[in-house]
Amino acid sequence: MVVSVPPRHGKTELIKHAIVRRLRANPRTRICYATYAAGFSDRKSRETRQLFLRAGGRIIEDANTLVDWRTTNEGVDDGGGWFTSVGGPVTGLGFDWIIIDDAVKSRALAESGIEREKLLDWYRDTLSTREEPGASTFVFGARWTHQDLSASLIADGWEHVNLPAIDAEGNALWSERYPLPALERIRETLGSYGWASLYMGAPRPRGGAVFSGTYFYNELPQEKPIRIGIGVDFAYTKKTKADYSVAVVLAGIEGEYYVLDVLRMQEAAPQFKASLDGLCARHPGVRPFAFVGGTERGVVDLMNAQRGVQIQMAPAVTDKFLRAQPVAAQWNAGRVLLPRSAPWLDAFVSEVIAFTGNDVHDDQVDALAGAFETLSPLKRIPVPASFEMGQNSLLNF
Secondary structure, X not given: OEXXXXXXXXXXXXXXXXXXXXXXXXXXXXXXXXXXXXXXHHHHHHHHHHHHHHOOOOOOHHHEOXXXXXXXXXXXXXXXXXXXXXXXXXXXXXXXXXXXXXXXXXXXXXXXXXXXXXXXXXXXXXXXXXXEEEEEEEEEEOOOOOOOHHHHHHHOOOOEEEOOOEOOOOOEOOOOOOOHHHHHHHHHHHHHXXXXXXHOOOOOOOOOOOOOOOOEEXXXXXXXXXXXXXXXXXXXXXXXXXXXXXXXXXXEEOOEEEEXXXXXXXXXXXXXXXXXXXXXXXXXXXXXXXXXXXXXXXXXXXXXXXXXXXXXXXXXXXXXXXXXXXXXXXXHOOOEEEEOOOOOHHHHHHHHHHOOOOOOOOHHHHHHHHXXXXXXXXXXXXXXXXXXXXXXXXXXX
């Protein structure tokens, strides 16, 4: 069975109690619990074992480790709990219950085709071969994409129970913890793409428009604190110019965001850096920010070695489609406002409204996402300019 559950709705706590209930009823049951990381799995093993003991269960002391604790000690009929991580070892063991609880940790991993195939291969080639006759396998967790492990199993004919955060009648799944106003705030923060998958269990394929509507301002609010963010997107190879390089200036004022200026050039890096310095001079103290990957890191290092403004950067651990989701959620809620006239306005709006994630031009969208990143309450920067690209940097970041 596949069960789709929104985040933070008590899923893992219920799973722990279900394991305990089953082992109290039949101590010979062999239960495998797998989740995305070994550390998380170890913690859940400890918590479940303590819960089992408080409920009157008995554990065999000479067959008791953190990840493997026995309720019987009868050779082939040993019962108990085996806790592991996705991709972890289960060879030589057989199970009556197999529980996969949150197989994927993050959107970046969920959207990776390589990671999806690794997960599916591990389940089919390793975990599923550990089922005893009459065994049951359960996959619990929030959905991430329409191509995730749950989608593959549903396509194979598995039973599917979806528990959306808000049902068809408009009722909250767990109103005592997440009443409708709280869920609406989450929806506005996540945007339609993340909300549909994580909270409604109905992930959408990419390809549709991400931004909808346009909202304008006549002048900035007066006598209110203003924060300024500048996002940059580069379009350079190691040697030459290519496509557009863009900087977007965004003002954050009490929960609303005002696009102040857009610099869009099809020039070599030195010329763009000079224009970027001029743009930043109009906003003293504001350092531009960019998501960088590949050869862009070298471009930023060269720019920062020159006089003028220093550019903050963070590794581009996801693609532009995913990076656009936070600012798209605010745009669609009418909180990203545009001036009624500006020389850059038509080109900017045309690109943003047409953005699907599979576009020829998306530089302005990524620069907008970068500017929003510096102003968002959930911002993760600044990141030291000396960060290392690669797997370790993703973990540290």
